[in-house]
Amino acid sequence: MGRIPHRQQSDDRPELHAPAPASRWAMLAVLCASLLLVAMDATILNVALPSLIDHMEPSPMEQLWIVDLYGLVLGGLLITCGAIGDRFGRKRLFIAGFVLFGLASVVAATAHTPAQLIAGRALLGVGGAMVMPSTLSLIRNIFTDDRERTTAIGIWAAVAGAGAAIGPLVGGQLVEAFGWSAAFWLNVPVVVVTVIAGLWLLPEYRAPQHGRLDWFSAVLSVLGVVALAWGIKHVAKGNPAVLDWVILVASAVLLGLFAYRQSRSADPLLDVRLFRNRAFTAAALATLLAMLAIGAALFLISLWLQYIHGYSPSEAGVRTLPAAIATLLGALATPWLMERVGVRVLMGFGLGALTVGFVVLAAVPDTTYPLVAMILACLGLGDGLAITTAAAVLVSAVPAERAGQAGAVEETNYELGIGLGVALLGSIHGRLFTGHMTGLPLQGADLEDARGSVGGAAYVAHHIGGPTGDEVLRIAQHAYDSALTTTSWISAGLVGTVAVLTVVLVPRGFKATAAH
Structure with missing residues (x-):
């Protein structure tokens, strides 16, 4: 392949005239509505899982795939979908992706087997991957004024962060009222309205490429x-x-x-040379490891609230609200705080708050909900500050013509972090839980089910009932708490390490401004 000419900033130009000022914020509302739905789907099943387990009886490994396959598929496809949008049109990709998202929601909502539900979650990930890169790249084109663009990106980051945090809350309310499938039916009317509004409001943009897609x-x-x-x-x-x-x-x-x-490659899907920039590398690591830790925490705490403390799905969802509120407040305050305390201090403080939350969760032996609420608020605040600051750093630490790829890195690390968090820390927690399930007054299939997962233990305990069932629940509660303590220490170590790296890698006095 011959050398491809270097893309200039003017390559990233609209096919239509710049939108009128009055319509820009309406366009942002359409993009944020889609982003909120895609972000919520990463965690909405956290509180729906016990109801789903009772109805469908998936194996422990199928449970993990149902929860985290969405984020893994989405994260794996983001870079490719971003490149496709650049070449074939960002609005076109956005609309097609959201239509697929709606169809996949129907597949998941009508599932009668774990295999169909897993397939539906995978298709949701494909649709989400088509939507997310288009949202940030369209925002960059729609908002040409630096100050407006900074505000718009701040709102975008707040919606992305809050979406994952409110997923359990919305899911809990829907599951208790209508069953687990309601977590997917919710998507359909939102998709219909958003697609109609997007076709009417959004302009088309593409960045002409001289090479074929790799x-x-x-x-x-x-x-x-x-x-x-x-x-x-x-x-x-x-x-x-x-x-x-x-x-x-x-x-x-x-x-x-x-x-x-x-x-x-002269025209790469992802310019890996961006990682030579120390601030860019720090922000990418912060996003990946912070979301890895908090994604697993929201999943495990949601199960803890239902199985260990006996809350209903809606009650468990409401009790995760401190994380959602703190995430939203932290994200919205980040642009103001960055100007006053600087990127280095703010990102380090956010990651430090996350670390403190995990240390407290691990160190306190008898965790009651009031303490868990404070831990969730600490995790949410740290997440909102760290992730939003990292998004601004990723966009501003690279040349303007690579800002779209920087956004793809942020989105990839965000979604991949959630997926890998459940895969890695969820698997470690499951292994530790099984190891602590000793002395059970069971045998045969009941013993295997109870040792397999906390959901299996709860099912066996309720099926048997009486003193034996109470003993199974007591052992399961102790095993779950012990496993959660260990995984919280691991999370604290991961986030604490990246907090130190951030302080080392981000140059003193580094400023994050919107790419233009």
Whole structure:
């Protein structure tokens, strides 16, 4: 392939005239409505899972795939979908992706087997991957004024952060009122309204490319992410087979080959040279590891509230509200705080708040809900501050013509972090839980089910009833708490490490402004 001319900023130009001032904020509302739905779907099943388990009886491994396959597929496809949108039109990709998102919601809502539900979640991830890159890139084109663009990106980041946090709240209300499938039926009317509004309001933009899309690299990236998730899941759950190790090694080879091809391409799907920028690398790591930790925490705490403390889905969802409120407030306050305390201090403080939340969750032996509420608020505040600051850094730390790729990195790390968090820390928690389930007054299939997951233990306990059932529940509660303590220490170590790296890598006095 011959050398491709360097893209200038003017390449990123609209097919239509710039939108009128009065319509820009309406366009932002359409984009944020879609983003909220896509972000919520990453966590909305957290409180619906117990109801789903009772109805469908998936295995422990199927439970993990149902929860986190969405984020893994979405994260694996974001970079490719961003490149497709650049070439074929961002509005076109946005509309097509949201239509697919709606159809996939119907597939998931009508599922009668774990396999169909997993397939529906995978299709939701594909649709979400088509939507998310288009939202940020369209915002960059719609808002040409620097101050307005900064505000719009701040709102975008707040919606993305709050969406994952309010997923359990919305899911809990819907599940209790209408059953687990309502978590998916919710998407359909929102998709219909948003698609109609998007066709009417949104302009089309594309960035002309001189080279063809590198489909081989796209396949490498997707296969690499899926293989990585598979390997992490099966190795973390204990007693991995040789095939599991082979797949994990293959993921490293595939992703390494993808990075090599991108480094030699004149028109890459992802310019890996962006990671030479220390601030960019710090922000990418902060997003990935922070969401890895908090994604697993929201999942495990939601199950803890229902199985250990006996809350209904709606009650459990309401009790995750401190995280949602704190995330939203932290994200909205970030632009103002960045101007006054600086990027380095603010990102470090946000990651530090996350670390403190995990340390308290791990260190306190008898955790009551009031303390959990404070922990959730601490996690939400840290998430809102750190993730929003990281998004601003990723966009501003690179040349303007690469700002779209920077946005794809932010979105990929955000969604991949949630998916890998449940895959890695969820698998570790499950393995520890099984190890602590000793002394059970059970045998045969009941013993296997109770040791498999906290949901299985609750089902067996309620089925048997009496003193034996109470004893099974007591042992399961102790095992779950012990496993949660260990995974919280691991989360604290991960986030604490990236907090230190952030302070080291981000230059003193670094300023984050919207790319233009």
